[in-house]
Amino acid sequence: MSLVRSLETAEVDAFYTLNEGRLASVTREFTEHFSGRVLYAVKANPLPKILHVVSRAGVAGFDVASLAEARLVHSTIPQARSWFMNPVKSRRDIERTFRDLGVRDYVIDCEAELRKLLEVLPSHDPELRIFIRFQCGRTFAVFEFSGKFGVSPSEACRLLSLVNAQSRWATGLSFHAGSQTIVVDPYLHAIRTAVDIIEAVSPAPTALDIGGGFPGHYLNVPYHSPLSMLSVITKLVRGTDALKRVELFCEPGRALVHDSISLFCRVILRKGGALYCGAGIYSGLLPGRQHLLLPARAWREGRPIQTEEWQDFIIFGPTCDSTDRLGFSYSLPRDLSEGDWIEFQNVGAYPETVRFNGFSVDKIVTVGQDELTMCCPPPFSSCSFTSGHRAK
Structure with missing residues (x-):
């Protein structure tokens, strides 16, 4: 199933995208620059x-x-x-x-x-x-x-x-x-x-x-x-x-795989400045729990949302655990609401280590070359997120 079709379906509230071309390119570059034998650390993913x-x-x-x-x-x-x-x-x-x-x-x-x-x-x-x-x-x-x-x-x-x-x-x-x-x-x-x-x-x-x-x-x-x-x-x-x-x-491990995978999470509830999403620290977003601020952008109707109005949101996962929230706030479109999607980029390393309440992300969409421009923009565009706010 394509990325756009996946965003339109109601079957799942979260899924991964995998850019195999990006992963292969990074791996080849690494092996070419290292003057020895490169082993992939399986624990990373x-x-x-x-x-x-x-x-x-x-x-x-x-x-x-x-x-x-x-x-x-x-x-x-x-x-x-x-x-x-x-x-x-x-x-x-x-x-x-x-x-x-x-x-x-x-x-x-x-x-x-x-x-x-x-x-x-x-x-x-x-x-x-x-x-x-x-x-x-x-x-x-x-x-x-x-x-x-x-x-x-x-x-x-x-x-x-x-x-x-x-x-x-x-x-x-x-x-x-x-x-x-x-x-x-x-x-x-x-x-x-x-x-x-x-x-x-x-x-x-x-x-x-x-x-x-x-x-x-x-x-x-x-x-x-x-x-x-x-x-x-x-x-x-x-x-x-x-x-x-x-x-x-x-x-x-991380250096090879981190930026070839994104996690798309549906917004399932908005409470003021808090967003409750289809995945959290127990299902794909563990890297964002304490130490790492992930690149992120919002999607609606199969396209990234273009806006001039932003708001800092606290991000919660779908479980009943109150600690299931990201360690930083994220600047996203002010009018973000239920049914919209948030794409967290660079989640390929150590995405899932535990599962809770039965929530997990099992769907993977392989991103083709024709989707790269839309799905995988140059990382860290400053227009869609900020790095200066921690979740309270």
Whole structure:
């Protein structure tokens, strides 16, 4: 069904649009600018269509964080390779991903997790590779990850030595700067730390995974193009002798998929300055709950609304939970009313993590090239939203 037909139907109160061409283009650009192997972080958006597009566009494989994600990749693209890059895994998930799904790369950040791997996996198999995740210091990321995972450089050296002493496994290093990392400096600092670790251990690690965290474009946070960040990273890597013998990986998710998807929500009720919509934080708009201000525009009768009169609205979702509202107010046409639609752009990353009251968004409309001008304008046009107001 086309976009216009979807806006005219009464069957659903919310649906996604997916621009496959945009997703493929961004993925190709990323893989061309990174001097290593690009893995797509499945957790960012696990839709099978997404996996197919990024696979065709050049990713080398998939970063999975659970047995369920590994099974999804295997069932969607059977020939694809997965890397299990969650530092905490159950024995069941380790055993089944290895035995049934062919996973050969795992990450740890403590000796207890290493003992678990040694007890479950064949220690004599040189095709297995164990990454040690270390902390990369302050990251300036919107969503910090350093409080949960990662060890000090000295502890990373000790763990690497333990792996070398107790198995024939290859080793690697990994770090993660956090989600929505807005400057390149944390990557550079962590890469230099990795070099120090590589030079201190023998046999040296054969791989370095610099993680994900590359930013998407939102209205309320500074934005640096991931491609410009990759250019700086590549310059450092190519100028460092110790890294010339190391296989390089990264795990982008948000940076690849965020701006290829919009969420259209029908206005189902207006109460003064509050709009109650067909989707909310439990069904597609979680990125707008606290930290991120999404580009948005209003639609009526199958077209974007053109107006000179704007009003700031609080946006609520359809559930009975009073916390189901966006963290910012949105400037939209003053006469917006029941039956109109709001398009929230750049929602492709982490759109749905929980469901509540039975509300979910299951319909996806693939946007064709003939609809791009109408459906996907250049992002962040200042005429239809503001960034200075938080919802009270």
